[in-house]
Amino acid sequence: MAGQTVRILDGNTFVVCDERGDIESLPSEPTGLFSFDTRFLSTWVLTINGQKLNPLSIDDLQYFESRFFLVPGTGTVYIDAKLSVIRQRAVGHGFHEELTILNHEDQPVDLVVRIDAASDFADLFEIKDKLKKLGSYEVSVEDGSLRLAYGRDTFRRETRISASAPAAIDKKGLTFKIRLEPHERWTTDLEVVTALAGPGGSYVRPKYSRGRKEARPNMERSLDRWIADAPTLQSDWEPFRMIYRRSLVDLAALRFSPPVAGGKSLPAAGLPWFMTMFGRDSIFTSLQALPFTPELAATTLRVLGDWQGSRRDDFRDEDPGRILHEMRYGEMAAFEERPHTPYYGSVDATPLYVILLDEYERWTGDRKLVRELEYEARAALNWIDEYADLMGNGYISYKRRNEQSGLENQAWKDSWNSIAYSDGRLPDFPRATCELQGYAYDAKIRGARLARLVWKDPAYAETLERQAADLKRRFNRDFWIPDREYFALALDADGSQVDALASNIGHLLWSGIVDASKAKAVVGHLMGPRMFSGWGIRTMAAGEGRYNPIGYHLGTVWPFDNSFIAWGLRRYGFKEEAARVASGILDAAVVFDGRLPEAFGGYERTVTKYPVRYPTACSPQAWSTGAPLLLLRTMLGLEPTGDHLVVDPVLPESIGHVELLDIPGRWGRMDAFGRGRVQVEDWRRKEGRTGRRA
Amino acid sequence: MPDPTEAFFARLVERGHEPALQRTTGSARIDIDRDGKVAHWRLDIRCGKVEVTQSGDAADCVIGAPAKLFDDLASGKANAMAAALRNELTMEGDPGFLVRFQRLFPAPTGRKMPTSARTVGKRRG
Numbered sequence: 001m002a003g004q005t006v007r008i009l010d011g012n013t014f015v016v017c018d019e020r021g022d023i024e025s026l027p028s029e030p031t032g033l034f035s036f037d038t039r040f041l042s043t044w045v046l047t048i049n050g051q052k053l054n055p056l057s058i059d060d061l062q063y064f065e066s067r068f069f070l071v072p073g074t075g076t077v078y079i080d081a082k083l084s085v086i087r088q089r090a091v092g093h094g095f096h097e098e099l100t101i102l103n104h105e106d107q108p109v110d111l112v113v114r115i116d117a118a119s120d121f122a123d124l125f126e127i128k129d130k131l132k133k134l135g136s137y138e139v140s141v142e143d144g145s146l147r148l149a150y151g152r153d154t155f156r157r158e159t160r161i162s163a164s165a166p167a168a169i170d171k172k173g174l175t176f177k178i179r180l181e182p183h184e185r186w187t188t189d190l191e192v193v194t195a196l197a198g199p200g201g202s203y204v205r206p207k208y209s210r211g212r213k214e215a216r217p218n219m220e221r222s223l224d225r226w227i228a229d230a231p232t233l234q235s236d237w238e239p240f241r242m243i244y245r246r247s248l249v250d251l252a253a254l255r256f257s258p259p260v261a262g263g264k265s266l267p268a269a270g271l272p273w274f275m276t277m278f279g280r281d282s283i284f285t286s287l288q289a290l291p292f293t294p295e296l297a298a299t300t301l302r303v304l305g306d307w308q309g310s311r312r313d314d315f316r317d318e319d320p321g322r323i324l325h326e327m328r329y330g331e332m333a334a335f336e337e338r339p340h341t342p343y344y345g346s347v348d349a350t351p352l353y354v355i356l357l358d359e360y361e362r363w364t365g366d367r368k369l370v371r372e373l374e375y376e377a378r379a380a381l382n383w384i385d386e387y388a389d390l391m392g393n394g395y396i397s398y399k400r401r402n403e404q405s406g407l408e409n410q411a412w413k414d415s416w417n418s419i420a421y422s423d424g425r426l427p428d429f430p431r432a433t434c435e436l437q438g439y440a441y442d443a444k445i446r447g448a449r450l451a452r453l454v455w456k457d458p459a460y461a462e463t464l465e466r467q468a469a470d471l472k473r474r475f476n477r478d479f480w481i482p483d484r485e486y487f488a489l490a491l492d493a494d495g496s497q498v499d500a501l502a503s504n505i506g507h508l509l510w511s512g513i514v515d516a517s518k519a520k521a522v523v524g525h526l527m528g529p530r531m532f533s534g535w536g537i538r539t540m541a542a543g544e545g546r547y548n549p550i551g552y553h554l555g556t557v558w559p560f561d562n563s564f565i566a567w568g569l570r571r572y573g574f575k576e577e578a579a580r581v582a583s584g585i586l587d588a589a590v591v592f593d594g595r596l597p598e599a600f601g602g603y604e605r606t607v608t609k610y611p612v613r614y615p616t617a618c619s620p621q622a623w624s625t626g627a628p629l630l631l632l633r634t635m636l637g638l639e640p641t642g643d644h645l646v647v648d649p650v651l652p653e654s655i656g657h658v659e660l661l662d663i664p665g666r667w668g669r670m671d672a673f674g675r676g677r678v679q680v681e682d683w684r685r686k687e688g689r690t691g692r693r694a
Numbered sequence: 695m696p697d698p699t700e701a702f703f704a705r706l707v708e709r710g711h712e713p714a715l716q717r718t719t720g721s722a723r724i725d726i727d728r729d730g731k732v733a734h735w736r737l738d739i740r741c742g743k744v745e746v747t748q749s750g751d752a753a754d755c756v757i758g759a760p761a762k763l764f765d766d767l768a769s770g771k772a773n774a775m776a777a778a779l780r781n782e783l784t785m786e787g788d789p790g791f792l793v794r795f796q797r798l799f800p801a802p803t804g805r806k807m808p809t810s811a812r813t814v815g816k817r818r819g
Contacts, residue, residue: 153780153782154780154781154782155779155780155781156781196781302717305717306717306790306793306794307793308797310714310797310798311770311797311799311800311801311802312801312802313773313801313802314802315802316773329779330779333776333779334776334779334780335776335780336773336776341773341775341776341779342775372716372717373717374716375713375714375716
């Protein structure tokens with residue numbers, strides 16, 4: 001689709017269309033109305049007297065709603081604005097569109113208003129991989145609505161389209177023949193309803209209708225309520241409030257209820273490719289959002305617990321105790337052409353699950369949930385030693401069992417070339433990346449705390465602590481590269497070090513697995529010129545064989561990555577460094593209007609005045625949305641200690657005064673205050689200098 | 695020799711308690727259609743304690759399956775979530791139950807990893 005695309009979303013239903021509000025999808029592009037990984041509309045085109053309209057302006061009203069102002073066009077610069085057309089569309093269980101036409105003339109006009117509609121029912125996987133469909137289509141006009149259907153064996157997907165005004169409906173769309181008197185307006189409501197099952201299955205009405213436009217992230221709570229329940233932020237630094245609000249709204253928008261999860265909602269990963277449940281993304285996002293919306297963590301823990309692996313299934317890379325990687329609802333998953341029902345090929349989600357459970361209890365004091373999830377947490381801890389140690393060397397490593405459609409890299413840097421030696425070679429499998437060992441260590445330490453405190457099993461706690469201490473000792477010996485003073489990115493299949501310098505070492509600080517004596521050197525690398533760009537820490541250091549400032553995991557800056565590294569810097573007492581990282585990422589957020597993309601270019605800040613957006617980055621993306629929240633927690637030094645919240649603010653000077661009011665937790669509600677004192681590089685001055693030189 | 699479906703429910707009766715259903719309290723009925731004759735299996739679950747009867751009484755969640763499919767699920771030859779997405783397995787009431795319940799089905803046996811020309815692809819990057 002040429003030109004700008006407009007995106008609105010509600011949970012895992014979303015619309016991507018052009019500036020007119022039209023949808024004319026190509027088979028290989030993710031434009032259209034999507035729900036549960038299936039495209040339900042691939043054509044949705046409005047014409048008046050056979051002509052398409054010209055866009056005048058678009059209002060992004062809310063994340064789920066946009067309004068298009070249009071006029072009939074002549075194809076020339078001259079616009080004959082005797083008519084105006086307004087399309088107002090709200091997505092949520094299909095969508096609702098209010099179409100209004102105004103006649104500005106002193107003459108009556110006769111108009112033929114036409115909506116062309118069609119659906120190819122493409123699975124997102126089919127769009128990505130350009131695959132042909134195997135089922136058959138059926139189109140019919142029934143009970144005053146146009147029914148588009150697709151079937152393959154028992155698999156059914158349907159779209160039903162209807163209008164409130166009288167329309168002539170045929171198999172390709174709806175036609176309205178109207179006469180508008182001078183200065184008269186005409187309006188109709190169009191409803192597009194999607195269904196996962198055919199006859200006998202359920203159609204759910206669109207969430208929104210005319211005059212009912214209060215945002216409802218889920219059925220119980222409005223957006224206003226969602227924001228009101230979160231802490232309030234005040235700051236001298238004007239953009240901070242905008243970034244904070246944007247994060248809360250996007251987090252609400254990305255929540256969705258999987259159809260087999262009993263109406264509970266958790267964050268989907270990101271628009272447009274990943275509007276589904278991802279173990280890793282949901283856990284990281286829930287950790288970031290804990291001080292703000294702790295119920296997100298509770299839902300994530302329950303739902304991922306429900307889906308926990310229970311058997312060995314090579315196709316799905318499933319093991320008992322393993323936490324899922326990704327769930328998909330489309331045709332290819334249904335027919336096992338893809339393993340996502342769900343797919344378990346993630347090695348970090350399982351230890352991270354235990355980490356989230358413990359962190360959740362530390363904030364909320366909700367021991368009931370920890371008791372309820374004892375079986376799942378123990379199974380997750382058991383998975384680390386029983387199933388994840390593929391090389392028998394006491395480290396978590398990964399190698400897919402599904403060679404056809406499984407994931408090669410099963411940690412967060414999952415692109416094919418992300419794990420490399422300094423000279424650019426790629427190691428064989430299995431691979432034991434370093435951050436996985438940190439997560440395993442932290443999971444055992446935290447599991448031990450829960451075992452002692454809630455499950456009343458001190459013997460188990462001691463075992464876990466003994467294992468953790470042993471892991472830490474071995475790790476600091478086997479992964480440390482003494483002459484370069486950093487931890488290897490991974491161990492390869494021979495147990496040798498994969499020696500590229502990468503941001504993964506920052507996660508080690510967060511986990512606490514780094515010997516105190518080594519922390520300073522690690523921080524030196526993270527904050528040094530090879531890794532810190534001025535906007536943030538690069539995924540891979542400049543100078544490495546595969547370094548590329550716009551390589552997906554080879555040098556770009558990931559806001560989520562930086563938020564956890566900043567937390568790690570705090571953990572080891574490097575408070576000013578944490579504030580510098582936070583300052584860079586928040587400055588980038590301002591440039592992106594408060595909505596941080598998945599990743600941006602790793603160019604030197606003094607060279608590019610603005611952070612360069614990674615070409616195909618998903619946006620909004622849950623863990624980027626959560627990054628400003630975790631950075632805020634980190635800068636304020638918020639740490640639950642016993643039944644209290646400790647506040648130890650270290651902020652960049654440019655942010656000035658910050659107040660975070662009504663922070664929920666086991667203490668009820670508490671306020672935190674801080675004033676920026678850390679001197680951060682004056683980038684404007686530096687940039688200015690560069691400018692003069694150039 | 696009992697069919698895989700009967701063997702599956704017999705095993706539930708024998709075990710009596712399922713840790714994977716620890717967080718589940720409620721009832722579920724599984725209606726299995728064998729050549730037009732529907733057999734009912736009703737489960738009453740209290741914090742993982744499972745009672746099995748062959749009653750057709752109403753339940754919080756009702757799952758419907760043709761006998762061949764349920765035999766395949768009970769013997770590790772089919773996957774319940776994929777079957778549900780295909781509408782081959784039907785569901786009424788609390789859908790969360792199926793997610794927890796399907797964890798009781800055995801690991802795949804006698805089943806080759808599905809392959810097709812449509813299975814090639816990769817995610818991200």
